[in-house]
Each structure stands twice: as C-alpha cells, then as structure tokens.
Amino acid sequence: MSASLRRVLVLGCGLIGTSVALALRDAGVRVRLADRDARALRLAERMGAGLPYRPGDPAADVVVVATPPSAVPAVLREAQDRGLGAVYTDVASTKGRVLAEVEAAGCDLATYVPGHPMAGGESSGPGAARANLFAGRSWALCPHPATAPKALAAVGELVRLCGAERVVLTAGRHDRIAAVVSHAPHLVSAAIAARLADADGTTLSLVGQGLRDVTRIAAGAPGLWCDILGQNAEAVATVLEAVVEDLAKAAAALRSQGGHVDGPLADLLVRGNRGRDLIAGGDLSAPRRLAA
Amino acid sequence: MSASLRRVLVLGCGLIGTSVALALRDAGVRVRLADRDARALRLAERMGAGLPYRPGDPAADVVVVATPPSAVPAVLREAQDRGLGAVYTDVASTKGRVLAEVEAAGCDLATYVPGHPMAGGESSGPGAARANLFAGRSWALCPHPATAPKALAAVGELVRLCGAERVVLTAGRHDRIAAVVSHAPHLVSAAIAARLADADGTTLSLVGQGLRDVTRIAAGAPGLWCDILGQNAEAVATVLEAVVEDLAKAAAALRSQGGHVDGPLADLLVRGNRGRDLIAGGDLSAPRRLAA
Numbered sequence: 001m002s003a004s005l006r007r008v009l010v011l012g013c014g015l016i017g018t019s020v021a022l023a024l025r026d027a028g029v030r031v032r033l034a035d036r037d038a039r040a041l042r043l044a045e046r047m048g049a050g051l052p053y054r055p056g057d058p059a060a061d062v063v064v065v066a067t068p069p070s071a072v073p074a075v076l077r078e079a080q081d082r083g084l085g086a087v088y089t090d091v092a093s094t095k096g097r098v099l100a101e102v103e104a105a106g107c108d109l110a111t112y113v114p115g116h117p118m119a120g121g122e123s124s125g126p127g128a129a130r131a132n133l134f135a136g137r138s139w140a141l142c143p144h145p146a147t148a149p150k151a152l153a154a155v156g157e158l159v160r161l162c163g164a165e166r167v168v169l170t171a172g173r174h175d176r177i178a179a180v181v182s183h184a185p186h187l188v189s190a191a192i193a194a195r196l197a198d199a200d201g202t203t204l205s206l207v208g209q210g211l212r213d214v215t216r217i218a219a220g221a222p223g224l225w226c227d228i229l230g231q232n233a234e235a236v237a238t239v240l241e242a243v244v245e246d247l248a249k250a251a252a253a254l255r256s257q258g259g260h261v262d263g264p265l266a267d268l269l270v271r272g273n274r275g276r277d278l279i280a281g282g283d284l285s286a287p288r289r290l291a292a
Numbered sequence: 293m294s295a296s297l298r299r300v301l302v303l304g305c306g307l308i309g310t311s312v313a314l315a316l317r318d319a320g321v322r323v324r325l326a327d328r329d330a331r332a333l334r335l336a337e338r339m340g341a342g343l344p345y346r347p348g349d350p351a352a353d354v355v356v357v358a359t360p361p362s363a364v365p366a367v368l369r370e371a372q373d374r375g376l377g378a379v380y381t382d383v384a385s386t387k388g389r390v391l392a393e394v395e396a397a398g399c400d401l402a403t404y405v406p407g408h409p410m411a412g413g414e415s416s417g418p419g420a421a422r423a424n425l426f427a428g429r430s431w432a433l434c435p436h437p438a439t440a441p442k443a444l445a446a447v448g449e450l451v452r453l454c455g456a457e458r459v460v461l462t463a464g465r466h467d468r469i470a471a472v473v474s475h476a477p478h479l480v481s482a483a484i485a486a487r488l489a490d491a492d493g494t495t496l497s498l499v500g501q502g503l504r505d506v507t508r509i510a511a512g513a514p515g516l517w518c519d520i521l522g523q524n525a526e527a528v529a530t531v532l533e534a535v536v537e538d539l540a541k542a543a544a545a546l547r548s549q550g551g552h553v554d555g556p557l558a559d560l561l562v563r564g565n566r567g568r569d570l571i572a573g574g575d576l577s578a579p580r581r582l583a584a
Contacts, residue, residue, distance in 0.1 A: 182502060187539065276488075
C-alpha cells in the first residue's frame, strides 16, 4: 500500500500493461483498465489485473499508457484532454520520437514522464502477463525539462511498487542504449533464426541449447517490432552496421584463410568475451546499477 | 552397467571429455583418463571421473579422443599405434576436415567413428563438467564407409550410456548443419556482445534478459573457437554471408525509410518467427528426432 499512489489507470492490456496492473494490485493499488480490444480487457480483468474503467471513475494518481510506441501520442493527448489522471507515463520501448510527437501533439509535458521498463517476453498479450515481470529489472525514466518533479516522483513510486529499479536518463541516451541492448539484438536474433525457417528434421534434431538461447527473442511479434525499430531507426541502423562489418570481416577471413583464421576472428571473439563478461556481471568492479 | 562396454579411456579432460567420463562412471563403466595438463587430469580424477591411465592398463573397449578438432588426427594416430583400445571415437565440433586429416595421417578407419555430442557450455575445463551434460541431447555420429558396423555399435552404446540420442549422418552434412545451428551463431552472438565491450554503467544497468540470452554463448574460449571455425570455414562463411545480407538490408531500410519500415524488416522478422517456431518445437508436425 502506498500513501501517494492509490489509483492507477492502465490504458492497454497487453503483456506490459497487464503486468504493471497485476504488480500494482499486489501492492494494494486500485487499478482500472481500458483496451480497445474487448477480449484483451476481459482476459486482463479475469486475471485479477483490475476492473474496467468506467466514465465517471475518479481521476487516477497515475495513468499508464501501455500501447505500441506509435500510438502513445494520440492516446496520451486524449487521456489528458479527458482529465483521466494527475500524472501520465508510458512504457514504450523508444523514447525520443515518442517525446517529440507528444510535444507536437500539444500534450501537457509537466504531468508526463516518458518511461520504459526493461523487461518483456517473447509472448505478447495479457495471457503472458505476470505480477513479477519487473522484479529486480531496470525501468528507464526520461523526463523532459518541463516535467514537474512531483510527476517524476509519482512515476518513480509506481516503478518501486512494481519491484523495479528506476534509471533516469535523457530520451536520446535511452534510445542509443536501447538500440544496443535490445533493438539491434532483436534483429540479429531474427537473422539467425531465419536461417532455420526451412530446416529439415535432421537439422532440427541437432539443435542445442546455444541456438535456443540465441533465438529466444526472435519469437517477438513482427508488427510491434516493426513499430519499435522504425521509431529508433537511426540508432538501430548504426549498431546493425557495426555488426555487419564485424561479421563480413569474419566471413572474409574464413573464405580467404581457410584453416588459418587468426586476426579478425580472434579479435571478434575476444571483444565478444569482454562484452559478455560485462553483461553477465563477471566484472564486479563495473558500476552495474548507477543512474545517469 | 553395459555388457559390451566395460572399459573406456578418455584422452583429454576438458568439459566434454570429463563429462563423458562422469556419465560413463555413473553407468558402471571403468574409466581411465589422460591429459597433457596434469592439473586438469588431477581435477577430473578428484571429481570422480576415473583413474589416470597407466601404461600397461588393459586395452579399452572404446577410446574417446576429447581434444580440440585440430589435435584429433595426431592423438588418434598415436592411440591406435599404441593399441590403447578396440574402437575409437572423438567429440570434435567439426567432422569433415578431421576425417580427411585422420585418413591422411594413416589412421585405421575401420575402428574409428567420428562423433560430436550436441552439448557444451560457455565454461570450459573439467571444473564445468557434469554427468548429465548429454542427457536428452543429440550426438552426431559420422561413420566413414570403411567404419566397421561393430565399431559404430560400440560407440552407439557409449552415446546411449551418456543419456544422449544418436543421429547418424555424413561428415559433410554434419558440418553444414553445425555451421547453421552452432558455429555461425557463435560468431553472431560474439558480434552482439562485442558492442558492449566498452559499455558504461548506465548502459549495463539497462541490460535485460534478452541480451543475456543472445550473448550467453559468446563467453566461449576464443582459442578453441578459432580452431572450430577454421575447421569448418566454408560452411560457416556461407551462413555468415546470408546473415550479413539480411542485416545489411534491414539497416538500409531503417536508414532510408526512417519511421516507415515495412518490406525487408517485416520479412526478416517473419522468417525469424518461423525459424524460432521450429527450433522451439512450436511446429509439432515437424519430425524433430529423425536420424538421417
């Protein structure tokens, strides 16, 4: 139970929205839900995520816009126009373009805190939601200079109640980081999985855990991911081009040197080791939970 | 306890060799061990993997050569010259070039069954070994036309005692499949992990489970992997070139179309979904455990 966060309205009952709702309900918050898809709304309600929003319900302390990125500006604008809450946030995977379009749409920036929980899953929809989806995960918050400190505090409290740790940084910085840690890896995982699109039984019989791990995120919904990638196009392209350069060099070394591959291949593998050590927490000297 | 497999000699106490030894000991087989690295040998012995080989020990029913691929021909030749066993196999991740070099080294092909258990781990050395490493996994066997049926049966029994399922196919087919399901994915995973090699604390604080999964295998030992990749150079290069083409197209689409990415991106994501479905077993109509 939170003193400052009693009522939350979640707009969008997908994986993230429903998980936020479930986590907040567990924390004693009164949650109201809305979704254009009546089936998704009913499923979220049956899962105990909250009651459907009814016109006339009291204004929420925080309204969570949990739609795909490109839908955020219009949904936020309408919610603010109708006065559905005191503070607003979203959970979209891209922030810079969303924020620019939110500004262009004439939304009130003082009450809006752009957000992005760094959690998800290869399954989508309310059926895949769970209350502990954000436990121990990071949750990026990217306030605009015009965002009121009170609004940031309210959304920070929501993040805390979901069990996540907030990381405050600019939208531009968030997008460059998200391209490296999430968006480009998604496409690369898809490119490996795509090699198996027509695999025969013998090939599949030799698949091991390594390939299963590398391709897990390739199960994501193409429509949602096209939206995310298009919203962060430049940053994602920059990361992809670096990956392409590394892999093209490796392929050329394998072609030209046959059994004697050293330079470019060893270099790539060693850099891969170094990155993996950092990601896996092998380098305990690195500051791993520092806000920007 | 196996009637036909009483004594096994494992040459090489790395992750795979020691895990084979542990699994066979659990099955009641008498295991002898050898390694040029006295520390690895001692550790494997202390883990209960078997006793060190002593000159004068009775010949083994099967000798397992558990060295990196490029060392197999010389180790096999020496073992056969010394008459260490009745039947020989190896566990190297590449098969075509190993087999060609084994032939060129004048080894006895009738008693040799090239093998490759489709299991491993990002950690190497005997300390990471475990008896159940192969449980439920596939184990490729690639007999030469000159391989005696009795030898294939003996190694098949060893695979069974390790809890694995044997998949019999040609060395060339194995290598093309291994390039797709293991070797190229390793380099692609490294290329993503390499983007994090100089990551700062804020970047690392936003790393989620997706990136951890995609980069898990990038922790593999560069020396061993240079050996593996060099031994399967052409097949790996072919897969990498296809990945590069897909990712370069995706990057170009993101650069040129900005927020409106459809064609190439959606195509790649949909093919990725299809491959992932097959890998994850989503398509239950596909024959998943058929030997070639």
